[in-house]
Amino acid sequence: MDYLSILCGKEEAIPLYNQVVLCLQDITLLPELIEPIFREAGSLNEQLIDKFRFGLLRVQIYSEIHRNMDLEESQKMRYVSEMIERAIFGGLFIERENYVSE
Numbered sequence: 026m027d028y029l030s031i032l033c034g035k036e037e038a039i040p041l042y043n044q045v046v047l048c049l050q051d052i053t054l055l056p057e058l059i060e061p062i063f064r065e066a067g068s069l070n071e072q073l074i075d076k077f078r079f080g081l082l083r084v085q086i087y088s089e090i091h092r093n094m095d096l097e098e099s100q101k102m103r104y105v106s107e108m109i110e111r112a113i114f115g116g117l118f119i120e121r122e123n124y125v126s127e
Contacts (some may be wrong), residue, residue, distance in 0.1 A: 031083055039073055048105045053099060055108065085106050
């Protein structure tokens with residue numbers, strides 16, 4: 026799966042996306058990468074931090090839309106993106122609800 030493409034949408038990649046992609050590829054890396062991701066995010070200017078947050082939101086939306094294709098993958102993507110967003114921003118931009126009807 027092309028996680029970087031999902032994070033970017035139609036925007037250009039930012040270097041911080043690379044660490045998120047590593048976590049999406051291997052969720053077991055999240056515990057050791059959460060702090061470096063947090064620290065790097067703290068050094069971003071306002072425009073880049075907004076871009077980063079929208080990248081995480083794109084992953085959450087993508088995972089919700091495609092959850093019926095691969096539930097385990099969808100849950101992993103959502104978990105990684107939500108944990109990173111909560112750690113950095115203290116909450117979710119959009120609280121979790123069912124975006125797609127059952």
